[in-house]
Amino acid sequence: MTASSIKSSFSNAATSGEATGAACRTVFPVRDYNLAATLASGQTFRWRPCEGGWEGIVGSRWVRLRSGADSILAETAAPGGDWRWLAEYLQVEQDLAQVLATFPEDEPMRAAVAACRGLRLLRQDPWECLASFICSSTKQIVQIQQIVALLCERFGEPVRIPRGSGAAFAFPSVERIAAAGEAELRACKMGFRAPNLCAAARKIADGEIDLRRLATRSAEAARAELMLLPGVGAKIADCVLLFACGFPAAFPVDVWVRKALRRLYFPRRQVTPKRLQEFTAAHFGPYAGYAQQYLFHYARVHAKLKK
DNA sequence: AACCAGGACACAA
DNA sequence: TTGTGTCATGGT
Numbered sequence: 339m340t341a342s343s344i345k346s347s348f349s350n351a352a353t354s355g356e357a358t359g360a361a362c363r364t365v366f367p368v369r370d371y372n373l374a375a376t377l378a379s380g381q382t383f384r385w386r387p388c389e390g391g392w393e394g395i396v397g398s399r400w401v402r403l404r405s406g407a408d409s410i411l412a413e414t415a416a417p418g419g420d421w422r423w424l425a426e427y428l429q430v431e432q433d434l435a436q437v438l439a440t441f442p443e444d445e446p447m448r449a450a451v452a453a454c455r456g457l458r459l460l461r462q463d464p465w466e467c468l469a470s471f472i473c474s475s476t477k478q479i480v481q482i483q484q485i486v487a488l489l490c491e492r493f494g495e496p497v498r499i500p501r502g503s504g505a506a507f508a509f510p511s512v513e514r515i516a517a518a519g520e521a522e523l524r525a526c527k528m529g530f531r532a533p534n535l536c537a538a539a540r541k542i543a544d545g546e547i548d549l550r551r552l553a554t555r556s557a558e559a560a561r562a563e564l565m566l567l568p569g570v571g572a573k574i575a576d577c578v579l580l581f582a583c584g585f586p587a588a589f590p591v592d593v594w595v596r597k598a599l600r601r602l603y604f605p606r607r608q609v610t611p612k613r614l615q616e617f618t619a620a621h622f623g624p625y626a627g628y629a630q631q632y633l634f635h636y637a638r639v640h641a642k643l644k645k
Numbered sequence: 646a647a648c649c650a651g652g653a654c655a656c657a658a
Numbered sequence: 659t660t661g662t663g664t665c666a667t668g669g670t
Contacts, residue, residue, distance in 0.1 A: 380651055475652035478669060529666030571653045592651035612659070
């Protein structure tokens with residue numbers, strides 16, 4: 339499907355949602371899209387399950403998503419006919435089969451893909467992604483979700499919600515976080531990560547780094563620039579490149595992916611970090627980041643890999 | 646009750 | 659280059 343057909347087919351689809359109170363809804367035709375796995379796979383932290391679907395905030399909009407047969411049903415609280423922002427966020431135009439075809443043909447990769455059909459990568463807002471992952475270090479996903487929720491409740495602007503829903507807030511702006519004190523941030527249970535988030539927000543607010551420009555640069559340059567921010571090392575920089583800046587070859591290696599790589603590709607062999615880095619850079623191809631997400635999921639759901 | 650979590654960093658060897 | 663301690667907090 340082309341970008342222009344997306345625009346036209348989704349821009350006229352708005353109807354009223356009497357039953358749910360949602361003001362606006364549409365349908366995205368998609369194939370091989372595992373919504374639950376995608377929204378709960380640790381790349382984003384603001385979605386929570388509701389009856390038969392998921393509720394979350396994208397930018398400054400409340401959204402409810404539901405899986406249909408070869409489709410995703412979407413509802414928002416605010417009227418408006420243009421759905422490109424959500425099509426972009428969900429990456430509904432991404433042909434997953436084309437991505438999977440670039441993966442190496444080895445047994446570990448086959449097993450990881452088979453374990454989670456339809457797992458996708460989203461295209462997130464760079465600041466929300468960066469800030470969330472600054473808070474993520476040595477935290478479990480449920481804790482990251484709680485930290486991000488507290489940040490939004492305390493510093494985010496309220497967003498329009500459908501009747502019957504609880505209050506919802508946008509992710510706080512760079513300026514609002516930059517203005518917050520370290521103590522206020524610590525109160526969101528982020529511990530030693532608070533000064534990093536605070537200082538990173540100030541650098542961005544001061545214009546030292548332009549997050550929106552990262553996508554226009556080379557992956558190497560964007561990565562180096564991200565790593566100038568306090569609390570941002572190779573792993574978190576790669577997360578932002580992959581989840582927000584559109585660099586599908588970025589390959590964040592966290593404890594789970596490291597376990598999976600060692601266990602699946604280097605059984606009973608000592609592998610130095612450098613060697614592992616060289617392997618991932620050479621082995622997984624132009625969509626290595628997608629491969630990484632499958633390995634991450636695979637490692638987390640298969641107890642044999644947990645060790 | 647220990648152990649660990651989508652790490653980064655300074656520092657030693 | 660690779661290893662180690664430290665940082666806060668809470669889940670399992």
